[in-house]
Amino acid sequence: MTIDDTAFERYRNTPNARTTLPRLLLGTLIAVLFWAATTAAVLFGGTHVYFAWQGAAASPHGVEGFLASPVGILCALASFAGIWIGLWIVMRWVHGEPLSALLGAGRRVARPDFLKGLIAVLITSALSEILLYLLQPGIARGTISLSSWLLFAIPIATLTLLQTSSEEVLFRGYLLRGLANRFRSPCVWALLPGLLFTSLHWSGGSSAAINASVLVSIAAFALLLTLVVYATGNLGAALGAHLGNNLTGFLLISHQESYNSFALFTAKPLEGPGWMISDAILIALIGIACSLLTIVLLLHPRSPLRVSAQVPNGPSTA
Numbered sequence: 001m002t003i004d005d006t007a008f009e010r011y012r013n014t015p016n017a018r019t020t021l022p023r024l025l026l027g028t029l030i031a032v033l034f035w036a037a038t039t040a041a042v043l044f045g046g047t048h049v050y051f052a053w054q055g056a057a058a059s060p061h062g063v064e065g066f067l068a069s070p071v072g073i074l075c076a077l078a079s080f081a082g083i084w085i086g087l088w089i090v091m092r093w094v095h096g097e098p099l100s101a102l103l104g105a106g107r108r109v110a111r112p113d114f115l116k117g118l119i120a121v122l123i124t125s126a127l128s129e130i131l132l133y134l135l136q137p138g139i140a141r142g143t144i145s146l147s148s149w150l151l152f153a154i155p156i157a158t159l160t161l162l163q164t165s166s167e168e169v170l171f172r173g174y175l176l177r178g179l180a181n182r183f184r185s186p187c188v189w190a191l192l193p194g195l196l197f198t199s200l201h202w203s204g205g206s207s208a209a210i211n212a213s214v215l216v217s218i219a220a221f222a223l224l225l226t227l228v229v230y231a232t233g234n235l236g237a238a239l240g241a242h243l244g245n246n247l248t249g250f251l252l253i254s255h256q257e258s259y260n261s262f263a264l265f266t267a268k269p270l271e272g273p274g275w276m277i278s279d280a281i282l283i284a285l286i287g288i289a290c291s292l293l294t295i296v297l298l299l300h301p302r303s304p305l306r307v308s309a310q311v312p313n314g315p316s317t318a
Helices: 006-012 021-054 062-068 070-078 081-094 111-135 146-182 191-199 208-232 236-252 277-299
Strands: none
Touching (some): 021 070, 021 081, 021 146, 081 146, 191 208, 208 236
16 A cells, blocks of 8 residues: 655645744744633633633532533634634734634645545444454443434534534644645654654553553554545545544543543543553554555555645645
8 A cells, every 4th residue: 555645745845935934833832822712712611601600619620510501612612713723813913824724735624635534534433443442341321312412412512513623624634734744754744743743642540550551542643644635635634534533532421521521421531440451452452454445545555545645736825
């Protein structure tokens, strides 16, 4: 299974002369600051409004309770709009390019690849849940009623798309594209954004073994997302794959106590006690295996879900 790099070469050569390393660092800082600002607004403003509405006084310990509530989850997902706002400002005023330049060489999302990425990850997520069930058969019905689940399904899907797309545009778009334009080695343009993305998924409430297994699984998933961008020169498949992965956790089967308010089913939380080192190893292996299977589904020449290289007609714009 070989990958033609023509589309990616077009994508990596689209940045203009203002995409220098110092500007990339500045742009990343601005995007992160806007993300932090919106998150702070959710944490503090949302918490006080929520507890005032509940008729109780907010406290520092009430932040976790707010974020675990249905309203808190919706607000937490909405806070990722800060990345989009920050990147729009960065692309316009720091680099002098349209925000759409981050989506691909053709400056638009490849919709067929988006759908293929979504379907592929929903398939492998189902396999992952079966394997995790065999490892720990403790799935229970969630607290949300079916009518409420149907009511919130579209808003949750929309906000999840906001969250996942902002992360993809930042890590597989802005950082990957900018670094690839400055450096030829994938050890720079692929590894650095992947490590940053993976490190954000550290959970203070989980054991070291479970944290390690989750980070290994996330790293494998980040490799998958990077590979499909490399194969297509477009964020479409990565956007669909990331959305499918997160929708499974938010709406179908949740493995996190803090994000299970809208899930139809809940499994043993990863941040809870009782996990052994052998469980952590198997969880990591399941994550790696499912990411590899997703890569096969999206990149194998005979796969019906194979994504296509996005090479727009005409010369590349710099």
